[in-house]
Amino acid sequence: MQIQELKALLIKEIKLEFRHKYALNGIVLYVISTVFVSYLSFKQIIDPATWNALFWIILLFASINAISKSFMQDSKGLLLYYYTLTDPQTFILSKIIYNALLMLFISLICYGCYSLFIGNLVLNQLLFISSFVIGSVGISSVLTLISGIASKTNNNFSLIAVLSFPIMMPLLLTLMKVSRYAVDGIALSVTYKYLLVLGLLDLIVLLLSYILFPYLWRD
Amino acid sequence: MKNWWKIACIALLFYTIVVGLLGPVPHLEILHETIRNLYFHVTMWFGMMILLTVSLVHSILFLGKFNLRNDTIAAEAVNVSVLLGTMGLITGSIWARFTWGAWWVSDPQLNGAAITMLSYLAYCLLRNSIDEEQKRARISAVYNIFAYVMMVIFIGILPKFTNVDSLHPGKGGNPGFNSYDLNSNMRLVFYPAIIGWTLLATWMMTLRIRIKNLQNSDFK
Numbered sequence: 372m373q374i375q376e377l378k379a380l381l382i383k384e385i386k387l388e389f390r391h392k393y394a395l396n397g398i399v400l401y402v403i404s405t406v407f408v409s410y411l412s413f414k415q416i417i418d419p420a421t422w423n424a425l426f427w428i429i430l431l432f433a434s435i436n437a438i439s440k441s442f443m444q445d446s447k448g449l450l451l452y453y454y455t456l457t458d459p460q461t462f463i464l465s466k467i468i469y470n471a472l473l474m475l476f477i478s479l480i481c482y483g484c485y486s487l488f489i490g491n492l493v494l495n496q497l498l499f500i501s502s503f504v505i506g507s508v509g510i511s512s513v514l515t516l517i518s519g520i521a522s523k524t525n526n527n528f529s530l531i532a533v534l535s536f537p538i539m540m541p542l543l544l545t546l547m548k549v550s551r552y553a554v555d556g557i558a559l560s561v562t563y564k565y566l567l568v569l570g571l572l573d574l575i576v577l578l579l580s581y582i583l584f585p586y587l588w589r590d
Numbered sequence: 591m592k593n594w595w596k597i598a599c600i601a602l603l604f605y606t607i608v609v610g611l612l613g614p615v616p617h618l619e620i621l622h623e624t625i626r627n628l629y630f631h632v633t634m635w636f637g638m639m640i641l642l643t644v645s646l647v648h649s650i651l652f653l654g655k656f657n658l659r660n661d662t663i664a665a666e667a668v669n670v671s672v673l674l675g676t677m678g679l680i681t682g683s684i685w686a687r688f689t690w691g692a693w694w695v696s697d698p699q700l701n702g703a704a705i706t707m708l709s710y711l712a713y714c715l716l717r718n719s720i721d722e723e724q725k726r727a728r729i730s731a732v733y734n735i736f737a738y739v740m741m742v743i744f745i746g747i748l749p750k751f752t753n754v755d756s757l758h759p760g761k762g763g764n765p766g767f768n769s770y771d772l773n774s775n776m777r778l779v780f781y782p783a784i785i786g787w788t789l790l791a792t793w794m795m796t797l798r799i800r801i802k803n804l805q806n807s808d809f810k
Contacts, residue, residue, distance in 0.1 A: 516732075516736065520716070520729055520732065520733055523720065523725060523729050524716065524719040524720050524729075525719055525720075525721075530715070530716065530719060533712045533715060534712045534715075534716060534733065536708065537705045537706075537708040537709035537712060537737070537740075538709055538736055538737055538740040540705050540740075540744055541740055541743045541744045541748050544748070545748070568748070572743070575739065575743065576740075579735070579736055579739060583732045583735060583736060586653050586728055586731070586732050587728070587729060587732055
């Protein structure tokens with residue numbers, strides 16, 4: 372694995388995104404309309420538990436939508452071309468980093484929209500934002516690997532949801548717990564433990580994706 | 591004798607059912623006779639975990655050597671353990687109805703069980719959606735390893751970190767059966783029951799593997 376290759380692949384992903392503006396615009400619109408639909412049905416949410424749960428459910432579906440495209444848009448020939456150029460570890464790492472950035476962007480947009488329409492109940496902003504900064508790495512590693520798995524099958528999209536929900540649960544529940552603490556404004560001295568768990572989970576899923584992806588790639 | 595373990599399986603399960611339903615158990619409030627569920631519910635989950643571990647080992651072996659035999663074993667171990675898991679869920683649910691008053695409660699232990707079942711049902715679905723043998727074996731092995739690690743984290747590690755309360759016996763400060771079982775009567779059935787159910791599951795698994803192998807050799 373070389374840093375230069377990684378950089379080149381990452382820049383390629385970002386350039387491709389800005390050229391097509393395919394995933395990005397779609398996802399932004401998806402987030403806005405989902406938030407708006409929830410706004411129309413809920414009007415306003417006062418209960419912190421509901422507020423937190425709805426936020427993560429919207430974000431979960433948005434992220435699945437966004438990341439599921441990461442292998443769909445690469446054609447078979449293109450993947451073969453990458454195969455001759457670089458090794459799988461660099462390739463998956465570039466995808467994970469790109470998707471983590473995408474996730475972060477989506478989370479921020481979602482958070483902004485959500486606060487605008489439904490209201491912002493968060494007392495500890497820093498903790499709330501740091502929860503999805505750390506969470507985006509884990510979510511993107513799980514979803515990138517799963518979308519790699521699902522791209523090899525016939526029915527693509529529904530499979531991603533079915534495959535990724537159960538194995539994302541540890542990550543998602545910890546995330547929801549941390550963000551719930553942020554909503555309630557609990558001090559960092561209590562919550563640092565959960566942030567640590569979150570970081571460890573990130574590391575585990577990142578390692579798993581890194582180790583297992585080469586087996587997916589060679590066809 | 592080649593089939594000694596099948597005879598042992600039948601003997602152990604016969605013993606489990608007869609002594610498990612008729613043998614002496616501690617008399618406790620709320621639990622009453624439902625304590626006998628220990629011989630069925632808990633032991634079936636043990637058997638399930640053993641088979642899932644077998645499946646994990648064969649998935650790893652497959653990724654090392656790409657031998658389809660390992661893949662067949664991994665897949666059939668999951669199939670049988672899904673059956674054991676379903677039986678565990680049903681027995682647990684009935685037990686919960688009589689002791690907690692509801693078929694299902696929100697509890698880390700129960701959620702862990704549900705997530706485990708969901709991820710392995712997803713594994714079966716994944717296998718069904720790929721036609722090519724080698725490809726199916728490779729991809730499902732990758733998913734199997736990922737799912738197993740996440741399951742262990744979800745059931746085993748996460749609850750310890752987050753100190754969640756659980757209603758489930760043996761968890762969250764609740765006494766497990768070993769604190770009731772003062773004269774080790776229950777242990778005499780519990781351990782044989784684990785071995786018995788695991789052997790039964792292994793038996794079912796070997797039968798299914800033989801059917802699969804016959805089907806495969808038919809095509810070639």
